Amino acid sequence: MDRPSESSVCLSVSFAGLTLSNPVFLASGTSGYADELGEFMNLDTIGGLITKSITLLPRPGNSTPRIVETDAGMLNAIGLANIGVEVFIQEKVPILESLQTTVFVNVAGQSISEYLAVIDRLAPLKAIDGFELNISCPNVKEGGITFGTDPAQVEQITRQAKKSSGSKPLMVKLTPSVTDIAVTARAAIEGGADALSLVNTFTAMVIDIESRKPVLANRTGGLSGPAIKPIAVYLVHKVYTEAARPAGIPLLGMGGIRTASDAVEFLLAGASAVAVGTATFVQPDAAARILAGLETYCREHHISHISELTGGLQ
Amino acid sequence: MKRETAPDSKGIALASVLSNRPIRSNFWKLLLKLDAKGSRLFSKAIPGQFAEFDVSSVSVPPQEVIPENLRDQASRTILLRRPFSFSDISITYSIEGTYVTLEIIYRVLGPATIRMTSLKTNDVISILGPLGNGFWYPEPMKHALLVTGGMGAPPILHLASFLKRQYSSVETVAFVGARSLDFLPFEVKIGNKTGLALEEFECLNIPVCLATDDGSAGRKGFITELLEEWLRTHTPPVKQTVIYACGPEAMLAACADIAQRYQIHCQVSMERMMACGIGICQSCAVQIRTLNPDQSPLYRLCCKDGPVFDSQTVIFGENR
Numbered sequence: 001m002d003r004p005s006e007s008s009v010c011l012s013v014s015f016a017g018l019t020l021s022n023p024v025f026l027a028s029g030t031s032g033y034a035d036e037l038g039e040f041m042n043l044d045t046i047g048g049l050i051t052k053s054i055t056l057l058p059r060p061g062n063s064t065p066r067i068v069e070t071d072a073g074m075l076n077a078i079g080l081a082n083i084g085v086e087v088f089i090q091e092k093v094p095i096l097e098s099l100q101t102t103v104f105v106n107v108a109g110q111s112i113s114e115y116l117a118v119i120d121r122l123a124p125l126k127a128i129d130g131f132e133l134n135i136s137c138p139n140v141k142e143g144g145i146t147f148g149t150d151p152a153q154v155e156q157i158t159r160q161a162k163k164s165s166g167s168k169p170l171m172v173k174l175t176p177s178v179t180d181i182a183v184t185a186r187a188a189i190e191g192g193a194d195a196l197s198l199v200n201t202f203t204a205m206v207i208d209i210e211s212r213k214p215v216l217a218n219r220t221g222g223l224s225g226p227a228i229k230p231i232a233v234y235l236v237h238k239v240y241t242e243a244a245r246p247a248g249i250p251l252l253g254m255g256g257i258r259t260a261s262d263a264v265e266f267l268l269a270g271a272s273a274v275a276v277g278t279a280t281f282v283q284p285d286a287a288a289r290i291l292a293g294l295e296t297y298c299r300e301h302h303i304s305h306i307s308e309l310t311g312g313l314q
Numbered sequence: 315m316k317r318e319t320a321p322d323s324k325g326i327a328l329a330s331v332l333s334n335r336p337i338r339s340n341f342w343k344l345l346l347k348l349d350a351k352g353s354r355l356f357s358k359a360i361p362g363q364f365a366e367f368d369v370s371s372v373s374v375p376p377q378e379v380i381p382e383n384l385r386d387q388a389s390r391t392i393l394l395r396r397p398f399s400f401s402d403i404s405i406t407y408s409i410e411g412t413y414v415t416l417e418i419i420y421r422v423l424g425p426a427t428i429r430m431t432s433l434k435t436n437d438v439i440s441i442l443g444p445l446g447n448g449f450w451y452p453e454p455m456k457h458a459l460l461v462t463g464g465m466g467a468p469p470i471l472h473l474a475s476f477l478k479r480q481y482s483s484v485e486t487v488a489f490v491g492a493r494s495l496d497f498l499p500f501e502v503k504i505g506n507k508t509g510l511a512l513e514e515f516e517c518l519n520i521p522v523c524l525a526t527d528d529g530s531a532g533r534k535g536f537i538t539e540l541l542e543e544w545l546r547t548h549t550p551p552v553k554q555t556v557i558y559a560c561g562p563e564a565m566l567a568a569c570a571d572i573a574q575r576y577q578i579h580c581q582v583s584m585e586r587m588m589a590c591g592i593g594i595c596q597s598c599a600v601q602i603r604t605l606n607p608d609q610s611p612l613y614r615l616c617c618k619d620g621p622v623f624d625s626q627t628v629i630f631g632e633n634r
């Protein structure tokens with residue numbers, strides 16, 4: 001008797017005009033610039049990679065301690081430490097060119113003109129497929145989250161950044177530290193965003209009860225990890241139903257994903273793709289494991305195209 | 315001056331527990347046998363390198379056996395791996411094949427190390443490594459002065475046995491400091507002629523200068539005072555002398571200061587809060603001296619560029 005052949009699963013998704021081999025991204029700030037995780041997995045098997053934030057000039061970052069662990073999570077206040085766009089082009093872009101995977105560059109700045117200068121410099125480069133606009137970093141004094149919490153500024157910076165990114169997709173990364181995330185989401189869509197990514201970390205604090213001082217040198221940091229996952233799933237669903245689905249804009253869901261079932265939750269909530277962040281710190285090949293688990297889930301649930309899961313919440 | 319670079323090959327391996335026992339006060343010694351992949355990766359690991367241990371799935375011991383002052387900590391969950399350096403690495407050749415054994419000394423201090431005390435023989439944990447850059451050996455080296463404070467001992471012990479094996483002509487002296495007798499992470503023998511002996515150094519024939527802040531073991535005072543006294547009385551040729559230090563940052567800063575005054579090359583093993591250990595999270599920044607004081611601060615990563623640094627390149631005391 002012939003055994004039924006194993007049903008094949010199509011993991012490919014279309015995302016902001018790009019075709020990705022699968023919906024798993026490496027999140028910005030947790031996967032280095034390009035090559036750091038190549039020792040642990042074949043990066044070409046991952047759907048996409050988002051570089052750590054790039055600014056116009058190099059940034060040294062904050063004083064230490066820059067991180068502290070919390071129950072089921074961690075706080076970070078790195079302060080956008082990065083090598084700056086010119087060194088990035090010289091040293092990292094050649095490595096990115098050799099990768100097959102989709103590459104988004106996360107862009108940060110203290111002023112709109114700085115964001116635009118970085119995108120203008122990078123947009124012509126073939127190795128870069130798109131941009132993620134970081135208007136949600138909680139750990140710098142200027143720029144970052146100050147743009148992301150004001151809908152008018154979100155719309156303005158998105159509109160200008162989209163002009164610079166041209167034909168390359170522009171994704172706007174949203175902060176959860178607002179009263180109604182759907183309002184900022186709509187502002188970004190109004191400004192011309194091709195996709196939204198959410199959520200960035202939650203502003204948080206850990207206190208050393210002996211010294212009675214915050215543990216982090218920056219006093220506050222961004223909370224990430226499994227602790228934020230249920231809130232992130234909720235916010236993805238909220239943005240999906242109230243802003244993204246009506247506008248036909250895809251979402252990149254993230255926040256505490258460390259297993260394939262976590263990823264499935266985000267897809268069901270409305271994400272077209274997911275990003276693995278803090279989990280990579282613990283398990284450098286976490287994204288590859290999650291991808292394998294997603295394929296198994298689809299096969300077991302007789303799902304032929306993984307995109308069928310998006311927004312499948314009953 | 316040649317510096318060893320990090321081995322290209324690091325990875326995730328499984329380690330099974332050979333033994334795990336308390337040595338004294340709240341210090342424990344853990345022996346791990348690595349699987350085939352781990353043995354391949356770690357057979358080239360050098361003193362001063364480290365590994366990230368995943369102990370998140372290790373069970374919490376019953377409340378009753380946890381020291382009272384740590385019970386509050388014990389209930390915390392663990393997300394991140396924990397970095398540990400080695401007090402020794404050995405290769406065993408047996409009929410079943412070659413395997414590497416790692417020896418770790420840890421102090422029971424928080425949720426991760428509390429869990430580690432419940433590790434039993436044959437338990438398996440995931441380790442990531444070997445990571446970072448270890449100590450290096452400038453030529454010609456005739457005197458190696460090993461300085462350790464408190465929990466800084468393990469990589470210095472590893473270095474001591476390495477020097478004895480690979481650089482047997484180098485005259486090595488150990489300077490061991492701690493807050494008090496209870497904070498010495500060694501197998502301490504009390505009651506012999508010299509009063510107190512640290513077995514680990516004794517069996518390597520390395521003389522030990524000992525100091526504690528409260529005088530409960532060795533001289534009362536800082537170990538760096540003994541180091542400077544030794545340099546004053548022994549006047550070793552400075553170009554052929556190296557100071558290797560691991561311990562609290564204030565001690566490392568004092569070593570760097572002495573090294574500069576005596577024009578001696580000094581290497582310090584730094585410690586920082588660390589998430590990934592492989593250079594992606596950027597949390598373990600160490601501030602580095604720049605030629606231009608007006609320039610914005612320059613950082614290197616403890617995990618990737620260190621943890622061992624030339625002491626003259628480091629700005630100490632930035633980490634609170």
